[in-house]
Amino acid sequence: MVFLSYLISGISLGSVYAMIALGYTMVYGIAKMLNFAHGDVIMVGGYVSLIAMTSWGLPVWAAVVVAMVACTVLGVVIEGLAYRPLRSAPSLAVLITAIGVSYFLQNSAQLIFSPNPKSYPVIINGSLSLFGGKLTISYISLVTFLVCVIIMIALTLFTSRSKMGKAMRAVSEDKGAAQLMGINVNRTISMTFAIGSALAAVAGVFLCSSYTTLMPTTGSMPGIKAFTAAVFGGIGSIPGAFLGGLLLGIIEAMAKAYISTNISNAIVFAVLIVVLLVRPAGLLGKYVPEKV
Amino acid sequence: MLKVNDINVYYGNIHAIKGVSFEVNEGEIVTLIGANGAGKSTILKTISGLLRSTTGSIEFLGHNISNTPPHKIVSQSLAHVPEGRRIFLQMTVQENLEMGAFTQDGSKLRQDLDDVYKQFPRLNERQRQIAGTLSGGEQQMLAIGRALMSHPKLLMLDEPSMGLAPILVEQIFDIIKALRDNGTTILLVEQNAQMALSIADRAYVLETGKIILSGTGQDLIQSDEIRKAYLGG
Incomplete structure (x- = not known):
């Protein structure tokens, strides 16, 4: 029973990682860039939803919508101002810019909201009691997992069935050829950022709600872990990000429970290194040899 | 139908296309032939907007398309099959x-x-x-x-025979002829000059970014200069 409850908390944590990882993997898969500012967009989503709930008195669902709109706009603006001008620049330049955007967002949040942690409400209270009270599952864990599954399925269907989703895959493979098809590459990449950032907002609400605190650096560690999860599952792969996120959450919960809380992060990253040594493309990633 | 007028294209400092002008009339197969690096693909990329000319103009169906972004070219019924096929x-x-x-x-x-x-x-x-x-x-x-x-009203094909067995090359050229017979105008870029000239109504010969010769496919196939340079004797 104790094991099961650790497992459940791992799945719940993993679902949050998976949501963030889905955004990472979408942007990487299509724009072929690592948006290291993704974690900080989550933090912005956290603040916006907090303001919407506490200052404006909006219900949770409306706060989520407000945060999604704000993050979508933010994501598109970041892409347009910081990344688009570097479209044909070496990928290292884009990576450094992304790190710069990340610090910019963190420092802006410090200026606006102060560096002090703010308390974040638990958005869903109550829990499900099973086996005569021996096992309890909080509703927030259930909802987090369900939302994550729904997002994963929706993204999979979107990229495999819809015209826009297929166009995104075409852009990811060959921007020049996609243009010859009449696809507006800039608009398609903007769209990808919009989707990734909207997901970041949702992830932000669940993340803050499970930590119950929020500060300007809230997004950075989960952002890095979610990136790890995306690589672990096979970066660019939507089911891979989902699986990677869940496994990472479970490993972290188990490491905390059975080994040590202090070195749980080290264990998580050690697992990543081992997996990448054995399967360089990640669990579900495809290794595509480059034709010369 | 397509009028390319005095285009110049640079890759950084390299002057790849030097004042090229030519035209394609409706219903024709026109071919651009020339050695590797003569600038054939560059011309097609410039027409479809992937590259920009610093001078001159490109007119298609009476519209100047020299500043149209590439994703808007195809909806003007001009399609480009790029070199190396570039399928997804x-x-x-x-x-x-x-x-x-x-x-x-x-x-x-x-x-x-x-x-x-x-x-x-x-x-x-x-x-x-x-x-x-x-x-x-x-x-x-x-x-x-x-x-x-x-x-497309005009189909631009870049090296459709590249890397294919001779029997397949013939099939592809049969398809190209059939397309023309069905009313699609063709602008064909080829290294396989023999095949290209044999189906082309008119041809332009490109050398280091300049058009050095033009004429009907039949004329060029018989010209000594062309035979020596491109048709192996």
């Missing part, structure tokens, strides 16, 4: 064709797919197959089929 290798055959129809109204999609499948029965058999697993000839057919999905 990780997508299925059908998805590739759907991308070709990206600018088209979705209601005609089924009809257009069926038309392409009728024209290329091999693609019909492989609708759900991942394009990267097709043979070279099939990939070329897919690249042409994908371009046809946009109902």
